[in-house]
Amino acid sequence: MKRLPALLMVLVLAVSFVFSSCRNREDKEPDGTKSSVSDTEEGDEKRPDTWIADRQLSVKVFMMAENVLPSDQVNNPVAQEIKKRTGITMVYDTIKTTDEDQEMTLYLASGDFHDLMLTGTLHTTSPMFPIVIKAAREGMFTDIVPLIKDTAILGKYLEKGYLPIQARDDIIFREEFGDKAYILQLGVERPGSQRAAWIAGIDTYVREDIAKALDVDISQIKTQDQLYEFAKKIKDGNFKDKNGNPLYPIGAHLFGNSDSDPERMSYLWRNWDFGNRSGFDYDGNVVKHVAFTDYVYKRIGFVRKLLAEGLLHREAFSIASTRTQEDIANGSYAMTSMHVHSQTWDTGAEQWAKENPGKRYIPVGPMLNYKGEVARTAKIEANDCLMIPKTTKNPEEVIKFIDFMASREGKLLWQYGLEGKHYEEKDSKIYPKEWVMNDLVEAPKTLIDEGFIAAGGIWGNIGGTDYAPVEDFGQYWFGELVDNTKWAFGESLLKIIAPEVKYVSGYAPEGVLQGYENEMTLKPVIDAFDDAFVKAVFAGSMDEARDIMETYKSQLKKAGIDDFCELLQKQDEKEPGIIIFYLSS
Amino acid sequence: MAGRIIRTSKVEWIFQIVNNVVMVLLIMSVVMPFLHILALSLNNGIDAIRGGIYFVPRAFTFSNYNEVFTNSNVINAYGITIFRTVTGTLLSLFFSSMAAFALKSKTLPGKNGITMMIFFTSLFSGGLIPFYILLRSLELLDTVWVFIIPSIYSTWNIIIMRTFFNNIDVGIEESGKIDGCNEFSLLFRIILPLSKPVLAVVGLFVAVGHWNDWFSGAFFVRKQNLVPIQTLLQQMLMSQEALDRIIKESGGASGYIFKRQVTGESLKMATIIVATAPIVCVYPFIQRYFVKGFMIGAVKG
Amino acid sequence: MKVFDDRRKLHREILRHWMLYIMLVPCVVWFIIFAYVPMTGLLLAFKEFHFTKGILESPWVGFKYFENFFNYFERDILIRNTLVIGFFKTVVAFPFPVVFALMLNEVRSSGFKKLTQTVSYLPHFISWAVVAALLMRLLAPDTGLINQVKGIWGLDKSTFYLMEEKYFYSIMFFSHLWKTIGWDSIIYLAAISGINPELYEAAIIDGAKKLKQVWHITIPSIKFTMGIILIMSIGNIIKTGFEQVYLLRTPGNMRVADILDTYVIRVGIQQGEYGYATAIGLLTGLVALFMVIFTNKVCKKYFEVYIW
Structure with a gap:
């Protein structure tokens, strides 16, 4: 015990050594991979108007994307062209895990920064979001407002009505930062531009042969009762799957639900999808959480009935996607649920559709939502985010470069490559060459190495904003003008299930919860809704199910749900429509 | 080996039968899942989605292994892993055995305090942030030593070694002292040669720890040429799984259309085999130190 | 003095x-x-x-983070589940590798012995994610192997093992055992190999039966190793590790499966609250320290096995 004081002394010394030395390092000259200050080169060679500066731009990317970067980031054809036009060489440095928030934390705590930081899609609910905001609050990033003021593309961010509301209020121009902005969110679509055929959305599908055999007009299935009757008919029809086993009348979602994504389950209760995706909505004229409405018991009752009568796959709420895909590939589900494009991509549904052309899955309904409508809603959002650390020299050059990359000229380079080599242009429409379309399927990495993004890369995407692909290039997806087969089937389905799509801009109630004083207590309880729901579904009796739900409701009350609902209502009344309560699945 | 002829009683016969049956069951419970994994790893990933593969691949292919071995960094990554495993294990054994030997002494003043100080660290951790800052200020980041130095000691290894050293007959030690050995030569000439089983065990644990560690390669080095094999495998796996996820979340419609033979799931199976096979091959060499009666040769011979 | x-x-x-x-x-x-x-x-x-x-x-x-935790409405359940699961995995599971090592030691054919030993430690190298996926297949209602076998015997084959609380601890315990028994027994095999064979020879001359040899020679010889491992692992009663439990959790068994480690992952780290996670880590560390000190005292007093 005598040596304890001595030991402590050593400890204190060691601690102060470590943490003091880390402060000294900030003055050190960053090594070669970091920013090199722009040279003001004299040279009388003619420079293009797009010239910015002769420098390297290092980008720290918080996405695990090492293998979708060009093997040579400096000398690939597109990089050389970019260098010729702007003087800038762009070097991405990615992370090695999918644990982006952990990586971001270590990065910010360590104090060695690149010229630019790039994250993947950022919402208020992303785990990374509080970390980025925290760093912004601590003044670690450069204010972008004065820098984008005079730029052609990014300057539009300051115009009214350009940005989606969520990107504007929750991410870029947050109230707390006053007239400053530290985060540049990308993925904004140019207002008025033509959108892709609506792609998200989970619906109920049925095997075509079964629907035909039963002679049911599936487009007339609109209510839960009709769905139930249909499922019963399937069960009585004694259909078999490929291996001769009896079918599940209603199977699990194509990707199962082992990752507890509540959104995937709403195909079971479309009629009662109050507060879909957010949990909150107006019941009459009061904002309520779905647990406090009657819908929750309707859902529980319905699912329990399906289970009791053997109409629903018993593991629908917990099964892993490997097993569901296997089941669907064997045609074991009469009805299932999936995306419109699922039968044309690497999934079990594709395998089934390929091998059994007359038996593929076709949409049921569309069923009505809780308002009794078929209307589809989709949210306009932005995605990736850029931050310029305070340590970056000449940040105006960085912004200018991003602006170049976001222009049509820049986008052509990183999205379509070089004219003549990779594509031809006719009437402002872009036609990728045949070998490019071929490599896209057969050898995607060679395309990535050429320096453009088509084959699933990310290199160059710092210019990924002000999107209007149809107006700019004549097509929404890369190469759609040359070959549309991959999308055709999905789009034909869309005409049935989503004849009309309503686009909304605003933010989800979770956005209000983020930063709410009571967040730490309330959020875990709100998140526990799906667990409580499933517990109730599998409870021994309906009374027990009610007990579980009522206990959960009392926990919600204790955690302060009423105050939060009131806050939501107040905010919504202040600026109607800005909070998006309901989004269709 | 004299004295082997023992009359086996009925009870012992029954015991032997039961014992062997239990062992066979255990072997089956392990071998069957492994055969399943092996079959999946040798099957086309896209085909495997259809299921129904148990112990024999249906659409036989090496594409999952190709995916692993055509990566340009894989040879280098194996090199890094082998280097860190060999160097790390030797250094760990060297330093831990000294510490364990010193702490074994019954009369060493301060021994309990130091033991406690070592043990204490196994219960508390300050988290990743200070550790990262520490490695940074020691300039260990982005060097191969970041895999070795921070894992030289572990509480568990030191204490296990100490326990085994304690079991060694005191008489041997005393006779060593009478022969004029100092404490260094006592450890290296007498104690360690008698401790091959524990060196084998601790060596195995340290080596497997080094072999399996993907975390430090992912967080503490940035240069791709310093990445050990497990980190590389993890990276490949995650990027396949990221593709799977894109297909899951957007129904795949984000626009990229390439042919895959590999899925996250099938690659995962191949990586298990790739990561396990070398260690399985090494084990028999270690195993011979665990044979009963091994020690007798060491003492008498 | x-x-x-x-x-x-x-x-x-x-x-x-x-x-x-x-x-x-x-x-x-x-x-x-x-x-x-x-x-x-x-x-x-x-x-x-x-x-x-x-x-x-x-x-x-x-003490803000500590207060937050102690005000959390499911605190008691979390602590209870953690202790129960930790108890199963450290104390109940403790003798199994020892027994396995002893049994392996009695296998006569040396080839078979080596094979068993090599095979038994392989599960150590499969990640929990893969084990959990296999388990879910095995335990699935109607289609899983266990239920299929039950079906052959004419029993109800619809049991949804992972959705029912009462099966969770056995699933967790046996899968843990399967994954660790071979690996954990290595240390005992090494300890057994260090026993002086003359002791057995003397016992055989005295006419001691196998069981007696095990009881009077083998076990006392590896007593120290066993004791030390028990003391060192006792802190794990509260530090259970999260992967296995996290992967086997379903809404149906959540009430018995939610533990401190899964909670920390869910709340602490995901919301960027390092402080909260650290506070819980500190608390569990202190509890573990107390447990180890206590066990060390008891073992020192009654079995003369101790770490310090």
């Missing part, structure tokens, strides 16, 4: 063992640098971490 005498003796002992101290120097230095210095991170349990200010200069927040 003869203080002077003691002190003189102490100095003499220190001088006599100077070589041992030299052997310990790298160890102590290493533990200070790589274990104690990063422990400054524990301060975050009482601070609000600022990137720019670093750990030492971030502002204090007192």
Whole structure:
């Protein structure tokens, strides 16, 4: 015990050594991979108007994307062209895990920064979001407002009505930062531009042969009762799957639900999808959480009935996607649920559709939502985010470069490559060459190495904003003008299930919860809704199910749900429509 | 080996039968899942989605292994892993055995305090942030030593070694002292040669720890040429799984259309085999130190 | 007490063992640098971490995180589940590798023995994610192997094992055992191999039966190893590790499966609250420390096995 004081002394010394030395390092000259200050080169060679500066731009990317970067980031054809036009060489440095928030934390705590930081899609609910905001609050990033003021593309961010509301209020121009902005969110679509055929959305599908055999007009299935009757008919029809086993009348979602994504389950209760995706909505004229409405018991009752009568796959709420895909590939589900494009991509549904052309899955309904409508809603959002650390020299050059990359000229380079080599242009429409379309399927990495993004890369995407692909290039997806087969089937389905799509801009109630004083207590309880729901579904009796739900409701009350609902209502009344309560699945 | 002829009683016969049956069951419970994994790893990933593969691949292919071995960094990554495993294990054994030997002494003043100080660290951790800052200020980041130095000691290894050293007959030690050995030569000439089983065990644990560690390669080095094999495998796996996820979340419609033979799931199976096979091959060499009666040769011979 | 005498003796002992101290120097230095210095991170349990200010200069927040935790409505359930699961995995599972090593030791054919041993430790190399996926297949209602076998015997084959609370602990326990028994037995095999064969020979001459040999020679010889491993692992009763439980959790068994580690992952780290996670880590560390000290005392007193 005598040596304890001595030991402590050593400890204190060691601690102060470590943490003091880390402060000294900030003055050190960053090594070669970091920013090199722009040279003001004299040279009388003619420079293009797009010239910015002769420098390297290092980008720290918080996405695990090492293998979708060009093997040579400096000398690939597109990089050389970019260098010729702007003087800038762009070097991405990615992370090695999918644990982006952990990586971001270590990065910010360590104090060695690149010229630019790039994250993947950022919402208020992303785990990374509080970390980025925290760093912004601590003044670690450069204010972008004065820098984008005079730029052609990014300057539009300051115009009214350009940005989606969520990107504007929750991410870029947050109230707390006053007239400053530290985060540049990308993925904004140019207002008025033509959108892709609506792609998200989970619906109920049925095997075509079964629907035909039963002679049911599936487009007339609109209510839960009709769905139930249909499922019963399937069960009585004694259909078999490929291996001769009896079918599940209603199977699990194509990707199962082992990752507890509540959104995937709403195909079971479309009629009662109050507060879909957010949990909150107006019941009459009061904002309520779905647990406090009657819908929750309707859902529980319905699912329990399906289970009791053997109409629903018993593991629908917990099964892993490997097993569901296997089941669907064997045609074991009469009805299932999936995306419109699922039968044309690497999934079990594709395998089934390929091998059994007359038996593929076709949409049921569309069923009505809780308002009794078929209307589809989709949210306009932005995605990736850029931050310029305070340590970056000449940040105006960085912004200018991003602006170049976001222009049509820049986008052509990183999205379509070089004219003549990779594509031809006719009437402002872009036609990728045949070998490019071929490599896209057969050898995607060679395309990535050429320096453009088509084959699933990310290199160059710092210019990924002000999107209007149809107006700019004549097509929404890369190469759609040359070959549309991959999308055709999905789009034909869309005409049935989503004849009309309503686009909304605003933010989800979770956005209000983020930063709410009571967040730490309330959020875990709100998140526990799906667990409580499933517990109730599998409870021994309906009374027990009610007990579980009522206990959960009392926990919600204790955690302060009423105050939060009131806050939501107040905010919504202040600026109607800005909070998006309901989004269709 | 004299004295082997023992009359086996009925009870012992029954015991032997039961014992062997239990062992066979255990072997089956392990071998069957492994055969399943092996079959999946040798099957086309896209085909495997259809299921129904148990112990024999249906659409036989090496594409999952190709995916692993055509990566340009894989040879280098194996090199890094082998280097860190060999160097790390030797250094760990060297330093831990000294510490364990010193702490074994019954009369060493301060021994309990130091033991406690070592043990204490196994219960508390300050988290990743200070550790990262520490490695940074020691300039260990982005060097191969970041895999070795921070894992030289572990509480568990030191204490296990100490326990085994304690079991060694005191008489041997005393006779060593009478022969004029100092404490260094006592450890290296007498104690360690008698401790091959524990060196084998601790060596195995340290080596497997080094072999399996993907975390430090992912967080503490940035240069791709310093990445050990497990980190590389993890990276490949995650990027396949990221593709799977894109297909899951957007129904795949984000626009990229390439042919895959590999899925996250099938690659995962191949990586298990790739990561396990070398260690399985090494084990028999270690195993011979665990044979009963091994020690007798060491003492008498 | 003869203080002077003691002190003189102490100095003499220190001088006599100077070589041992030299052997310990790298160890102590290493533990200070790589274990104690990063422990400054524990301060975050009482601070609000600022990137720019670093750990030492971030502002204090007192016991805020601890209060948050103690006000959490499911606190008691979390603690209870953690202790139950930890008890199963450390105390109940403890004798199994020992018994396995003893049984393996009695296998007569040396080829079969080596094979069993090699095979038994393979599960150590499969990640929990893969084990959990296999388990879910095995235990699925109607289609899973277990239920299929039950079906052959004419029993109800619709049991949804993973959705029912009462099966969770056995699933967890046996899968844990399967994955660890071979690996954990290695250390005992090594200990057994260190036993002097003359002891057995003497016993055989005395006419001792196999069981008696095991009871009177083998077990006493590996007593220390067993004791030390028990003491060292006892802290894991509260530090259960999260992967296995996290992967086997379903809404149906959540009430018995939610533990501190899964909670920390869910709440602490995902919301960027390092302080909260650190605070819970500190609490569990303290509890574990108390448990280990207690076990060490008891073992020292009754079995003469101890770490310090």
